[in-house]
Amino acid sequence: MQLVGVAITLVIILFLTMYRLPYYIYEPGNASALDPMIEVDQASNSEGDMHLVTVRGGQATPIYYLWSKIQPYHKIYPIEKIRQGLSDEEYNHIQLQYMDSSQDQAIAVAFQEAGLDVSYEFDGVYVTYVEDKMPASEVFQAGDQILSLDGHPVERTEDSIQYVEQKNAGDTIEVEIMRNGEEVTKNVELAPFPDDPEKIGMGVGLVTKRNIVTNPEVKINSEDIGGPSAGLMFSLEIYDQLTEEDYTKGYQVCGTGTISEEGKVGRIGGIDQKVVASDEDGCDLFFAPNEQGAENSDYKIAAETAERIETDMDIIPVDTFSEAVDYLKSLEPKG
Known part of the structure; x- marks a missing residue:
């Protein structure tokens, strides 16, 4: 009986100290x-x-x-x-x-x-997050580097935005990605954003990585x-x-x-x-x-x-x- 009491106490302690609630403090x-x-x-x-x-x-x-x-x-x-729907890794x-x-x-x-004076060296465009309800959720991962869209090099975020703006919902783009040191080619369908149906895209957040050069x-x-x-x-x-x-x-x-x-x-x-x-x-x-x-x-x-x-x-x-x-x-x- 004593062992049962100890076990119950341990379970309670573990619950109070280890169980994760859906709150952030x-x-x-x-x-x-x-x-x-x-x-x-x-x-x-x-x-x-x-x-x-x-x-x-x-x-x-x-x-x-x-x-x-x-x-x-x-x-x-x-x-x-x-x-806001992001995984721990994406956040x-x-x-x-x-x-x-x-x-x-x-x-x-x-x-x-x-x-x-300062100057900049640009070092690629990277995925920061992926929209869950967009086709991109099955293609991209946070941290992917976007190398090209349909063979067009992507050196800055603006390159991707300007290329996608020329497309329509339902169009498919061939995307070349660098992931974990390996080049990968994927196809992604463009779709309206759930919270802004007038706007279409791949459904990813992008950032241009740049290195600042100083002396x-x-x-x-x-x-x-x-x-x-x-x-x-x-x-x-x-x-x-x-x-x-x-x-x-x-x-x-x-x-x-x-x-x-x-x-x-x-x-x-x-x-x-x-x-x-x-x-x-x-x-x-x-x-x-x-x-x-x-x-x-x-x-x-x-x-x-x-x-x-x-x-x-x-x-x-x-x-x-x-x-x-x-x-x-x-x-x-x-x-």
Whole structure:
């Protein structure tokens, strides 16, 4: 009888800790110094650090779900709202592609601000996701490189879009693919998109992989962190290493926001959780997307969160990379 009780207890423990619920939970992550992740040739050193701030996420177990229900900065979402029909592989692949693009844009912005030139080498067109209800779902996989359509080389995403636009629903295209190091030829039928019947296509998301060329060279190792939200902080760290002036002024500088090639800072998700993470990791100031002073901007949410958790960290609204640089220039060195 005692063995039965132990077995039942073990089953309950395993269920509470291992069973996967159809929910995804986000919580405050951490603020990681960017200096170890970014290497600019002949970089200058700084007294402080620029930080990338993350949100930690994972699929809910029963115990994790119950715990998160009572945590103020844990957010629970139905998993289909996060994945939107994508497999784990497709979702992760898209997030890493966003990160790659964000890094290139950050390099371009930092070099432009420093008065230096950049150029690009294009390295193919890749599948980021596949529409489940389109013929492409039986042909493509996330990560496939599109080499040609009906024998026409595809070097950029625009090549594929322009070729497909000339076709009609029901037409078949011969696609040459590079998959796991092997060239594969497939036929795919064009069809209307389920959510936009006026538009036809193969039913895949594509991205052009390009390598940015700079002098001095920039190397970034963000490991398995995905998404575009570190763009602003990447650009600030690169600029700080490129220039002789120490823009950290000895402070621990945190922040978040996408970055466009024009230097505009964009909205991100989980701003309140990132403020909490930055405060817990001892940051002195936090840059937040101002969104031109919009009513529910990331900056306003960040400022409200900072007040709620009673942090001493300053929350700074920015619309552009240049505004962030100007703010850092105006700081007195940390005493």
